[in-house]
Amino acid sequence: MAKLSSSEKKRVHYARLLFQNPALIVLEEPDQNVDNVTKHVFQKLVGMLADSGKALLILTGNMETALSVTDRIYRLDDKGLKAFDVAKPEASEASEAPEVPEVPEVPKLPKAPETKEAQEAPIGHAELEPSDDYDGEERDNEEGGEREQIVQFVRFEKIPTRMNDKIILFNPPEIDYIESGEGQSYLYVNGESFPASFKINELEDRLRSYGFFRCHRSYIVNLQKVREVVTFTRNSYSLVLDDVRKSSVPLSKTKMAELKEMMGIK
Known part of the structure; x- marks a missing residue:
């Protein structure tokens, strides 16, 4: 040994x-x-x-x-024990599609001889009146279309991140801030970073309604987690967060003016 x-x-x-x-x-x-x-x-x-x-x-x-x-992961912190929402990526539809058995060809039946009346009948177009069943089917299609439109407006709130071969889903309030570098965005949650599946501009659009603010070209911050605004110089600012690491993220001069306007500070 x-x-x-x-x-x-x-x-x-x-x-x-x-x-x-x-x-x-x-x-x-x-x-x-x-x-x-x-x-x-x-x-x-x-x-x-x-x-x-x-x-x-x-x-x-x-x-x-x-x-x-x-896939059953729990995090223990000062707020208690909480389960992670972990999902495996779905396999491709092609690999999961069941094999379709071959349908045997149906032999053709001999054509019945035409009667004298059928031979003499003129060829034309018949106008069919819509039946009650047709109206019902049309209404069902219209209602189905309305239901389809309603489903399209369902909002998916969780933000996916990928680690190894698994996907972790975060609720927006769990996220402290987002950092972007070399084309990759990272979500910071309780001091840990997770590679995001979206670019920072896409994340900004998704999270704006949840109180997230683009404080810098490379950073998005959860304003609910901001504890302090620090002024280093006349044009240099920083946001201190109320997270486990007391993280500090940069705040650009133009965004400082925008943030003041949002908070009603002159």
Whole structure:
């Protein structure tokens, strides 16, 4: 054991769990400071234990670790225990589409001989009066169209972020601020950053009605989280947030004037 690396020792620890065979397993930071091989072994171990009916409780401060082994994630902070809304991306429709069985060709029946009356009848156009069933179908189509229009106005409030092969959905009030750099936007929630699926301009449009403010070309802030406006120089400002890290985000001069107008400050 003394000659083993820290990652190899961790794998031995995993093996001991299999021999002990407990009904409940509690692990704290199980893949911290280990190599990728050990992380892969840990993920397979969790899957094996879960399939065998074991109960596992994993305590970690690393969101990536949590997402790599489960979809049931809870965050414990000063506001209590809260479940994360995690969803796996849907598979493509083509891969999920069921195979359509081939329909056998129906043999053609011999054509019945035409009667003398049918041969002598003139060819023309018949005008059909709309029946009651037709009117009902038309009304159903109109009502269906109205229902379709109503569905189109349903608003999806949550903001999706992607980590590994999973999607995490955040309610707008959970977000402290948004930062953009090198074409990628990041949502900051309780001191952690999550890569967003939208560009910063799209996020600005989506979150404006929830009290978010574009304080800088690279930042959007949740005004409900702002605790203090700091003036460094005549043209340099900053917003201090009431989050776990007391984060500070820049406020441009032009946006300062806009913010004052919003708050009714002269």
